Amino acid sequence: MSREWILHVDLDQFIAAVEILRNPELRGKPVVVGGSGDPAQPRTVAATATYEAREHGVHSGMPLRTALRRCPEAVFLPSDPPAYEAASERVMAVLREFPVRVEVWGWDEAFVGAATDDPEALAAELQQAVRARTELSCSVGIGDNKHQAKLASAFAKPAGIYRLTGDNWAEVMNDRPTDALWGIGARISKRLAALGLHTVAQLAAADPADLAGHFGPTNGPWYRYLALGKGEAEVVTTPWVARGHSRETTFPHDLTDRAEITRHVTELAERVARDAVAEGRQVIRVSVKVRFAPFLTRTRQSKLPAPTTDAGALSAAAVSVLGRFDLDRPVRLLGVAVDYTMPDT
DNA sequence: TCTGGGGTCCTAGGACCC
């Protein structure tokens, strides 16, 4: 008797795997990918590191200069988003050939909805097809909903299959810390711990009204739902409509000259305008982000009088918003973000 | 370890209006 399952397909070491596919000599070596690939460049971090590099204490998010210190023999490669995008599309195309529903969740992940009486067999077929057609390895999690399937794929790594459902949720998850849940990070986990809620089981047993008082009417009760193993179970196959778009730059060295800062904001706004035109979207709000040295981030935003994609109008708006900052400290990052008008609203 | 870039969603507070 077949029923609905949610599978989470997670490509293993995706970025590194794509790089190794292009250059097989990298296989088995410590490889670090990030930025322009120059480990001497300050303020650049690793997007990913292979297991061989991780053995030296290198991990994603680590500054490249630190990675170089820890693993001088590592191969440093520049990040190449178009290559990852192309590889990702090949994988998603393989998944779509099955009689399933596919919801793409970033470059290296997808949720798959399927009616089957043997989800493990389907998972194995997906893995084999992806490997045969793209030479990429993936892990597959099986669940009643996206939350369970997502956690399950992490337990399946590398290249495995794992089932996490209401049947084994408590047994597998109850004693884990709250940040094991998908949607609870270090900050919330710490605040929960301060309330005496350290484990998933403790959070599941907490009073929803109490949680609402501490974390808001939506978030508080939602954290408890996560701890109970609940989650979204609908696989949406229609393409995602982006809410907005942004461009930002961290400068290798701080900016102090006002004219130079204004010039960079103008350029970022023009890039965002080109992106909006390319995506065929109208802009309704413009935000400017300034990160001051050493690491203080501030944003200012402004709703436009009317939707537009005009580069001149967007840069003028961004520069006007920039004028509301006190630029009395060195600047390490500038960003321009826009919100799009949404169809049917 | 001196901390990227690109997203999404939620919350809180003030303005404004009735």
Place this chain on the structure above:
DNA sequence: TCTGGGGTCCTAGGACCC
């Protein structure tokens, strides 16, 4: 008149995720 309450819009910031 010195003062209520609700609804909505806008802004700034925080948290999370890949």
